[in-house]
Amino acid sequence: MSLLQITDLQTHFFTSAGVVKAVDGVSYGVDRGEVLAVVGESGSGKSVTGLSVMGLIDAPGRVVGGSIRFDGREIAGLPGHELRKLRGARIAMIFQDPMMTLNPVLRIDTQMVETILAHRSMTRTGAWALSRDTLGRVGIPSPDERMRGYPHQFSGGMRQRVAIAIALLNKPDLIIADEPTTALDVTIQAQILHLMQGLVEEEGTGLVWITHDLSVVAGFADRVAVMYAGEIVEEARTDDLIDAPRHPYTRGLIGSVPSRNARGARLAQIPGGAPPALNRPEGCRFAPRCAFRTDGCEKPQALRDNVRCWRAADLPDFAEVLA
Amino acid sequence: MVFVIRRLLQALFLAFVMSFLVFAGIFAVGNPVDILIDPDATQAERARLIVQLGLDRPFHEQYFIFLGNLLQGDFGNSFVYNRPALGLILERMPATLELAFAAIVIAVVLGIPLGVYAGLRHGSPGSQAVMAGSILGFSVPNFWQAIMLIMVFSVMLGWFPVSGRGEVGEFLGIRSSLFTLNGLHHIALPAINLAIGHLALVIRLARSGTREVQAQDFIRFARAKGLSEPRIVLVHLLRNILIPIVTLVGMSFGGLIAFAVVTETIFAWPGMGKLIIDSIRMLDRPVVVAYLIVIVVIFIILNLLVDLLYSLIDPRIRLDEARQ
């Protein structure tokens, strides 16, 4: 049984303009020691899915349907105080912008120690020592001194390391990382990726890695779930997905990753943009941008054999298309 | 510390400019002798008084004599009371200070929780009630609020005295009517009256600060860490909304001292405000000038304290930057 299993999750925002179905029937699972990458364009619902698991959806949003099973227990709809016990203890989350996730007016040690004391009965001294050691583990030099620093004294990459250290403090079973490297420059990205990979392997932690950048996931994630307009459109093992993407949207994504296009070949861009959340096509949501669209595509598409496209099997071989 | 010294020099210069303007202003308004002297006095008596007060000399001479005395710490004698002007003011300062202090405490102690509540529960009936109250407190004229307070709580209900300052007690060497029950009983209404406008401001600042900070990623991260709601609000949120509130409190404390005049007049509070109104009417120049210099000094000290507090609250602010 998976560590985390989301089934048919529905998270909607009840705005004055209408009901925004940010997450509209999403299912995915992740096991201990496994890395699942969740990929998709901006606005596809990746973050809202993660926040739903954490129980951090605020009004006017609400999880209106589906199930979230964590370690065999249904956690969708748990009361606030029960969820609080899981958050930061058994499920940790890291956010995109390291400049914004640490409180600017509190010292690093305060922000770390409080995370431990919120969940465990431990002396302050013990919690401080554990915090310092964890800071050292994520590669922050002279952690003893840095503990007494404030966030503005750290670079972006270092702050993200602090956030990761905070996530690790209580040895969570699952970490949801929401684009933790997007705001960092490329070399730092690689370092953070490497760090996370090592930590997850060491501890056997399950990891959901949210990103809109497919080039990051190769060699890192075990499986990839591709999201589009509030739905999963394809899920596969990473190698399979990259070598033989089946959904036209995934094909477009991979076609536009630079490394696939040897020697200056033109990048295949997906034309158009994602449909507005309040006004999505009736049938296949990708249809307006799809090069393979035909008459049958006006029907809503179900996820069959892990692809949300009734023509997936008929499409030309991806390798040939690229060549 | 360069910062503090620069500040003090600025203060000195400001006080100097101020003294000149006020001096010249009152000189232009009229001759105090006309007001001070009995209309039936003889020409000789009149001339004697003019010489005694030094009013026979030309303006610039009067000013330089005043300045010379000032540099020796002598603010001159009041024309009316014939006593040192500074002494008159300092005598009444404690009453005004304690009134302003009580008002600020009321504004902060009630304003921050109400504002944070209104921000956290934005859109709820409770929040809307708080905001409606704050608009009312902000827009109804101060003197009218004072009269209503007296009407309802003193005259109709009889809970509080109508006017005056209560008994003075001593605590840690400070003498104040805040230290006796009778004193607190007397100060309650005038302090509330003086507080209402600022209470409304603190509520608005705390609410807008709360709404702004609440949407920040670090609050979401704090929740993702599994912290309790009280810890998030009291530690993570509050610290971040304090800066604008500290500014307001610092600024308005000076304002409360300087403009407690209306409240002091209505409640017959024996503070500086009443003295200064009388002095202006009598063209008692030494008292007015001394008063304004005292006020300038108070403002400067408060500004300094506010800047020092900033750097305590927010580590990103260093003192030399806080000036700007």
Ligand SMILES: Nc1ncnc2c1ncn2[C@@H]1O[C@H](COP(=O)(O)OP(=O)(O)OP(=O)(O)O)[C@@H](O)[C@H]1O
């Ligand atoms: N508080 C909210 N009120 C209304 N709509 C919201 C709210 N939060 C999110 N949404 C909507 O939910 C949809 C999905 O948002 P989400 O943040 O999950 O996207 P994402 O895939 O994480 O994108 P990104 O790559 O930009 O982070 C968006 O269309 C957004 O407009």
Ligand code: SF4
């Ligand atoms: S269902 Fe049709 S429109 Fe949708 S992705 Fe498949 S081929 Fe394209």
Ligand SMILES: [Mg+2]
């Ligand atoms: Mg997102």
